[in-house]
Amino acid sequence: MLKQTGRYDAFKLKWHPSYSDPPTVYPIPNHQFWDSDVAKWIEGACYLLIDHFDAEIDAAVKELVTMIQGAQHPDGYLNIHYSVVEPGKRFTNLRDMHELYNAGHLIEAALAHHIYYRNFDLLSPILKYVDLLALTLGDGPGQINGYPGHPEIELALLRLYKLSADPKHLQLAQFFIEERGNPKGGAKKRHFYDVEAEARGESEHESPFHYPAPKSYWYQQAHVPIVDQETIEGHSVRAMYLLTAVADLVRIYSPESCTGTKFMPAVQRLWSNMVEKKSYVTGGIGAMKQWEGFGIDYFLPQGTDEGGCYAETCAAIGVMMFAERLLQIDLDSHYADIMELCLYNAVLTGMSLDGKAFTYVNQLASSEKDISQRFEWFECACCPPNVTRTLGFLGGYLWSHMVKGQSAVVNVHLYSAATLKIDTGASNMVINQKTDWPWSGDVDFDIQTEGPAVDLELRLRIPGWAKSWKACITPSPRKLDVRNGYLYLNAEWLQENPQFQLSCPMQPLLVRPNPLTLQPVVYVTRGPIVYCVEDVDHPWEKDHFKKTIFDPSTPLREEVSWICRLGLEELSPILTMSVLESYTTCVSSHTIFGLIEVGMGI
């Protein structure tokens, strides 16, 4: 698709006919994100090459890297749009354009490239570009005192800093985070986006497409400084990328540091507001299509015909990123529960089984005017390559570990068939998970060590949805050490039990939304999966289940079926539910029923 659409060759800096198209989403040129599409693909490809070499993919990465090298200006600048379409206008519209967002994805691509190829072919030009950015942007004299409308570079710079340990990478990210939303920023002591818009000669009423009113800077989480933000607002992907970086900044300085204590309350407040009042049962976020983002508290319609349900794939990936950073600060299974929920129900749903069709929007309920479906590609193609790189980096979400001498700590956040190799220098340890998760809750662990014994602490997440669970360890300890939803297994036990099973039986559950959401529905879940009833399996259904009454008092019948699709055989439970009846549409919005029975009956 990158080749078909012109993206693949875009770093050759030749004119593409589509560059003349009027912006679909004013004022952002449709090709504005092409840099990031290519970068995300490189990032995903490099991660996936680690496990499985593919000569064609390898050659494509190398070709793209050569193109990127060739596209770099002598001073380090690197951007398709501002090289080909609007040369001379670089850094004049940080608010709307995705110049720094693209730079962020180039940095993340360079990191993945460096990890796999162990060379500097991509990292070197990107470091040169970052040098230019650090020179141009900041709060120093003569610098542009701005920050990107679409965060991404912040988290990328902090990932880069982990490798480079170069303080200017940390400083630039920190400047972007601390300056954001400053009402009296820069030399002019005004909001940067106002100053910048005036410099462009823009009328305040010439607003970006997504602004419901002039100066709706909450769209970019720049209405007030981050530390003063009470509720999570605006574009949901931007919010997640930003908060991922803020959480990472807290991790770098430690939560107890000055920076940590400054930002941590906002991070926790915004996470809680999101999870408790602004997220779907699937973990999806962003009810509002209008600004691809958050609505008011508890406004969580199921689909377009009810007034919303955007739940963009990239936003759910963002929730996973944010949760993953929080787990590094605060090992609490709550964050991993949300991460798992998103992975299975709002991210993996974003791609078809054959990997060739994608969702952008993940509404919970289909309607006649807006059928839920997957597409081959999008004009703004952020989601497909974002799924690719997330799958490539999946191990990073599964577990985290620290090694110090012959000691190791391994946190297991998610369960899946997976292997973790730990090299202490003296020893090689291999931790293996074997499981049919998410269909079965049994996970078999196998720990093999070559060389001297490793002092391993293994921490296993106990899922919040697990009503009961057990760890088969002999001799069974009197009391299991569970802290914040993680089972802590020490080296002594593990040496006696290098093979053991964690068992989290999965049962169908009915989940009811908070009554303030006004949703007269129940959700059927089993383990981490939220089940979906599909029109295609129910030919009797003519109205997308809008008027189907489900009887929660009838027990769910669980059947195991072999699903055979695309040559993949999968054993997955099918839940059979009984439908009580359908109600017919009332004639008017309000119908007099006389003294009605208790309960809505729907």
Added chain:
Amino acid sequence: MLKQTGRYDAFKLKWHPSYSDPPTVYPIPNHQFWDSDVAKWIEGACYLLIDHFDAEIDAAVKELVTMIQGAQHPDGYLNIHYSVVEPGKRFTNLRDMHELYNAGHLIEAALAHHIYYRNFDLLSPILKYVDLLALTLGDGPGQINGYPGHPEIELALLRLYKLSADPKHLQLAQFFIEERGNPKGGAKKRHFYDVEAEARGESEHESPFHYPAPKSYWYQQAHVPIVDQETIEGHSVRAMYLLTAVADLVRIYSPESCTGTKFMPAVQRLWSNMVEKKSYVTGGIGAMKQWEGFGIDYFLPQGTDEGGCYAETCAAIGVMMFAERLLQIDLDSHYADIMELCLYNAVLTGMSLDGKAFTYVNQLASSEKDISQRFEWFECACCPPNVTRTLGFLGGYLWSHMVKGQSAVVNVHLYSAATLKIDTGASNMVINQKTDWPWSGDVDFDIQTEGPAVDLELRLRIPGWAKSWKACITPSPRKLDVRNGYLYLNAEWLQENPQFQLSCPMQPLLVRPNPLTLQPVVYVTRGPIVYCVEDVDHPWEKDHFKKTIFDPSTPLREEVSWICRLGLEELSPILTMSVLESYTTCVSSHTIFGLIEVGMGI
């Protein structure tokens, strides 16, 4: 208030300091509607003077009329803003500015003035202004081929035509209605608002405040021609004023005429869409604050904290106007039911008992961040004088009549203590209603005739909410003649029963919204009144009844209490309801309850 704010003297055409204020609602200057505020006050004052002379009011009307006469340009033009603030720019922005809307209200004021004073002091200058408009606007060569963004002049011109019988008044209204939304209008064969905006040199992204996207002409019901509009959209007051005019146009030509058959299907379709899918239990319309208008089907939140509930007072007045026109085409009690619902629950609620405080927005439920309350005045003060003129014209909603020689037909749409005098030339007939409506459903009719007998047909609306009703007529007819919800009483019966009683017992009812609205509520009604529970009467309530569970299975207890407010003694029923319990807030948007009980239980 008109005097305090500068409106009263505005037709003196002197500069007022507020003219320099930036527009609160871009691009409309805040004083843009001042002409209409004065005009609506004159209209209401003249109607009310008919029943009750007041020297101060009379003097004020005369003073204002003198000012209006003095404000007229030699060519007939008459507008405050374009005389004082932007001279030379008249008729350059029909889309956003309220120039023609103001003209419409001046016409309606002139009609009321002429009815009361029986002179031409106001009607003459207004007729001269209308001559200028008819010369300037239309589809003739050299004319502006446009139509107003805010309809009003259309219905005013048709009311004027009823008096003037001047075909150019009908033609101009008809041109505005037929040209509206024409994608290939005028000499340039393009949408008028596009042509006009380009002539002003406007960027398409420099959108009015209320536009969610460029060229959101559905805001003004001008996205497609009226006959092609499938659903009711956009600003609700504009929609009602427009459809009132369209219905009146159908009446003038007759529904069977070419014009009637062209427009009647759209009129009925849009009425039905509004009543069945886009109106509140109170008759209020317009869920969306963003554009003061209609949302998608069944999107009817109770208050701001749920995502909307604007229900502007003027919009409900518009529904009454629209219903009143429809009753003239099609005598069906359904229209009168809606008219009555609006009057009691969405219009009269718009003013406090002392007449000194008003609502603009009439949300159904209060919330901490947006308390339901009345205000003394508004910057955009359309609602207060609109209530005044509606009260002045209330008789026009109560009944309609036709007299032809010694024959008369009287339709009684609403019940209230009221008297109708009919002069056939030879006879004087007085029809009197005596009732405590809306607290009691008994109405005593008394018909007195001086002079020869009048062949009267009296048609009484049987309210849709009345589960049983009776008319005490002796001798009781074998079969009552009821057609489309109206009881037809002929002259023979009426001569035998010049006094009789119609009795429509009022009982408390629970009204349940259509399940597709997702509102887990019931409404308590009695007769035409929708009851409201108020925080002020329930000091135990701390969260605006958000979490109060009402038990619909417990019978309502009806108590009659004397309410004594402001010296007015009123006997009105108080309904006592039992509250089942309150639920506590769940910790998250979605809570696992295990296998839950049937029904939402809230």
